Amino acid sequence: MGKRLGMPVQKIEKNDFLLRCWEVFHLNGYYNTSMQNLAEATGLQKAGLYHHYPTKEDLMRRVMQYALDEFRAYVLAVADELDLPPEQRLEKLLRRHKKLATLHRRGCFFANIALETGREGQFNEVLKTAMTEWAATVGRILLERLPAEQAEREGLRLVMEYEGAVLFYKLTGEEQYLEDYVHRTVALFNRPAPMPA
Amino acid sequence: MGKRLGMPVQKIEKNDFLLRCWEVFHLNGYYNTSMQNLAEATGLQKAGLYHHYPTKEDLMRRVMQYALDEFRAYVLAVADELDLPPEQRLEKLLRRHKKLATLHRRGCFFANIALETGREGQFNEVLKTAMTEWAATVGRILLERLPAEQAEREGLRLVMEYEGAVLFYKLTGEEQYLEDYVHRTVALFNRPAPMPA
DNA sequence: TTTTTTACCTACCGAATGGTCGGTAAAAAT
DNA sequence: ATTTTTACCGACCATTCGGTAGGTAAAAAA
Structure with a gap:
C-alpha cells in the first residue's frame, strides 16, 4: 500500500508504526515508556527511531496527532x-x-x-x-x-x-x-x- | 510536638516528610519522580529514604495512605x-x-x-x-x-x-x-x- | 558507663535511560 | 555507471535510575 519514493526497504508502514507506538504509550504511559520499549514494539532498533524523530517528545507528539486523527475518524x-x-x-x-x-x-x-x-x-x-x-x-x-x-x-x-x-x-x-x-x-x-x- | 522515643536527632517530622513527598509526587507523577527528587525535597539523602522505606513503591504507598488520611480529614x-x-x-x-x-x-x-x-x-x-x-x-x-x-x-x-x-x-x-x-x-x-x- | 538502637551519610553498584556516531545496503536520481 | 538519498543498525556515551554497603554519631536503654 502506497510505497513512498526514494526509500530502501522499509521495515514498517508509517501508520502501523504509529499505531504500535500508540499502543505502548497507552499501556505504560509517557514517562514509563522507554525508547527501547518502542523499538521492540515496532521491530526497529533504538537508533532507527531517532532517524525518524529527533527526540522522544517529538515522537510522542506525532503519536498524539495520529491518535487524534484516528479518534476523529472512528x-x-x-x-x-x-x-x-x-x-x-x-x-x-x-x-x-x-x-x-x-x-x-x-x-x-x-x-x-x-x-x-x-x-x-x-x-x-x-x-x-x-x-x-x-x-x-x-x-x-x-x-x-x-x-x-x-x-x-x-x-x-x-x-x-x-x-x-x-x-x-x-x-x-x-x-x-x-x-x-x-x-x-x-x-x-x-x-x-x-x-x- | 510528639517526640518519638529512641531516636537521634531527627531531621524532619514524619508528617512533614510525607507532605513534602506528596507534593513532589503530585507535581511530577509517580514514574517521573525519582528518589533523588524526594531526597532534595525532604532535606535527606537518598540512602536516608531507604532507611525508612525499603523501595520507592513502598514509600509511595505510604504517601498515598497519608494523602487519603488528609483527604478524609480536610x-x-x-x-x-x-x-x-x-x-x-x-x-x-x-x-x-x-x-x-x-x-x-x-x-x-x-x-x-x-x-x-x-x-x-x-x-x-x-x-x-x-x-x-x-x-x-x-x-x-x-x-x-x-x-x-x-x-x-x-x-x-x-x-x-x-x-x-x-x-x-x-x-x-x-x-x-x-x-x-x-x-x-x-x-x-x-x-x-x-x-x- | 557501656551497649543498643536509631537516623542518617558518603560512596558505590549494575542496569537502564535518552540520545549520538559512523557505518551499510538498497532504491532512486543522475 | 555513478552519485545521492534514504532507512536502518551496532556500538557507544554520559547521566540517571532504584537500590546497597558500611560507617558515624547521638540518644536511649542497660
Whole structure:
C-alpha cells in the first residue's frame, strides 16, 4: 500500500508504526515508556527511531496527532452519520469510545496523558483540542434536540461525566460504570429534557 | 510536638516528610519522580529514604495512605458538620476539594495517579478506597434530600462529573470549569430534584 | 558507663535511560 | 555507471535510575 519514493526497504508502514507506538504509550504511559520499549514494539532498533524523530517528545507528539486523527475518524465521525436520528448517533458515538476505553482496559488515552503530564504539559495543545472537539461534537448532536446554549453546556458536561466514569472503570475493572453512563445519558436524551434553566 | 522515643536527632517530622513527598509526587507523577527528587525535597539523602522505606513503591504507598488520611480529614469530614444544612455542607466539601485541585494546578492527586498507573496498578486498592469513599460521602449528604437509591447513584455521578471538570481545568488552566461545576451541582441540589425514575 | 538502637551519610553498584556516531545496503536520481 | 538519498543498525556515551554497603554519631536503654 502506497510505497513512498526514494526509500530502501522499509521495515514498517508509517501508520502501523504509529499505531504500535500508540499502543505502548497507552499501556505504560509517557514517562514509563522507554525508547527501547518502542523499538521492540515496532521491530526497529533504538537508533532507527531517532532517524525518524529527533527526540522522544517529538515522537510522542506525532503519536498524539495520529491518535487524534484516528479518534476523529472512528469516534467523532459518527456525529455526521445523518441517516441516523441524533439519539442513535449519540449512543453509537459513546459506544465506540467505550470500545476504545475497554480495549486493553486502559481507558481514555487523552485523559491518561493529560493527567500524567498535565501542568502546562508538553502535549496540552493536542490534548485540549481532542477534549474540546469531543465535547463540541456531542454538543452538536444535542443541538438537534436542545436549545443552542444548553446543548453546548450539556455536551461538555456529558464528556466530563464520561471521563469520570472511565476513571472508576479503570480503578475497578467494572465495565458497568461505563454501561450505566451510556444508559443514563441516552435515557436523559430521549426525554423532553427536564433541565433547569 | 510528639517526640518519638529512641531516636537521634531527627531531621524532619514524619508528617512533614510525607507532605513534602506528596507534593513532589503530585507535581511530577509517580514514574517521573525519582528518589533523588524526594531526597532534595525532604532535606535527606537518598540512602536516608531507604532507611525508612525499603523501595520507592513502598514509600509511595505510604504517601498515598497519608494523602487519603488528609483527604478524609480536610474534605470528607465536612460531611459530618451537622450544624450546617446539607446544601451548604455539599458546597463546602466541593470547595475544599477545589482548593486542593487548584493549589498547584495539579488537579486531583488520586485521579492523576490512577490514570498514570492504572491497569491493575500497584496502588489501585488505596485509590479505589479514596474514590468510592468520596462518592459515598457525597451520597450520604444527598441522602438527606433524596431517596436512598437515588442519593447513592447521584453521589457517584457527581464525583465522576467533578473529575471530568478537573481534567478540563488541568488542560486549560480555566478555573471556571470547576466553578461552573460547583454552581450547577449546588443548583441541582437546591431544587425539588427533577430526576428521572 | 557501656551497649543498643536509631537516623542518617558518603560512596558505590549494575542496569537502564535518552540520545549520538559512523557505518551499510538498497532504491532512486543522475 | 555513478552519485545521492534514504532507512536502518551496532556500538557507544554520559547521566540517571532504584537500590546497597558500611560507617558515624547521638540518644536511649542497660
